Amino acid sequence: MQQEKLLLIPGPTPVHPRIINSLSLPTVSHVSPILVKELKESLANLKKIVFCERGESFIIAGSGTLAMEMALLNTVERGESLLVLSQGYFGERMAQIAQSFDLNFDIIESPWGNAVRPDELEKKLSERKYATVVSTHVDTATGACAPVREYAEILKIQKSLFIIDGVCATGGIEERMDDWGVDVILTAAQKCFGTPPGLAILVFSEKAMDKRRGMKAIPAYYSDLLNWLPIMKDPSKYFSTPCVNEIRAFWESTKIVLEEGMEKRFLRHALIAQAIRAALEKLGFSFFTQKPYLADTLSVINYPEGVEDISFRKGLNENGVVVAGGLRELAGKVFRMGHMGNLSVSQVYFALEAVEKTLHSMGYKFELGSGLKAASAILEEKNK
């Protein structure tokens, strides 16, 4: 039997036994009372997780990229003005989606490892009015977390619709739709929800729903939220067969999130991120991401002199932990470690121990146990 490894890539993230077990529940009819209940509860839980009282949530078979596409197609009409704020890989993807549908957009791009500064957004808005603005929250390639709350504050004045790509943030880092004035949050199952991949997830504010209702036909069918709305209101109706088992697992994951409680969950993510960073720094690693933008959900980590990417990741894998390599120009220079979802403190210790073991076997010089000690200083503080 293949040995299970601790999956610390930027998604999929480790799947809690309660969630993996719920995947083995029977495949019931997609219009049965059981699935109606579980989908309805999942949709309601989702709104609680992003602090959206009214508005509509959608859970649809697909992935994060489908959710990105659905968010744009259901809010932006051809010829309208769209502004993309990009801190890296997934902002570029958002722009590519806009391009694919012939949407008229401008883009502000920050250097990798940074995020677009609020004053840059303000300046752009003083030059032109945008109907819709979209930003990635955490970019998975660069580990940069954008100041989305500050963006929202600025956008309130112009009354632009504000869309957040929360694929690497929602359910792990604070996002308050109503309070902050965010109109769309999109995400996927496999990141901070710790569910196996397979779902595109969206929450639309009432303002965003009104926008969609006011649009003429959009260049989409499966992705048209108005085709899905009747099903989300009453899942005993049929539009396109939902992925029954994946929804049953996602229902469990939303319950886990709410049982922990949002404040505690955000705090756990922050503490685990701090502990991992303190440990790695102690061991001689540094971070690719600029300090103000370090994300609580994943880290992009520079190697110290003498530690080679492929052998490090191979050794770490043999010691039971899987991390990801760098994307594009970062390939070979960094590794990416996800620390989001339902990660426990003991899993963090296991991962750091594996890092030390790997470095030691590579002949790298450091004080054994010093990384773990730095992490425990932070994690133990929590228990006081």
Ligand SMILES: *Cc1c(COP(=O)(O)O)cnc(C)c1O
């Ligand atoms: C992972 C990710 C995506 C893409 O999700 P897929 O499920 O791989 O399509 C989009 N945006 C961000 C910020 C991500 O981290």
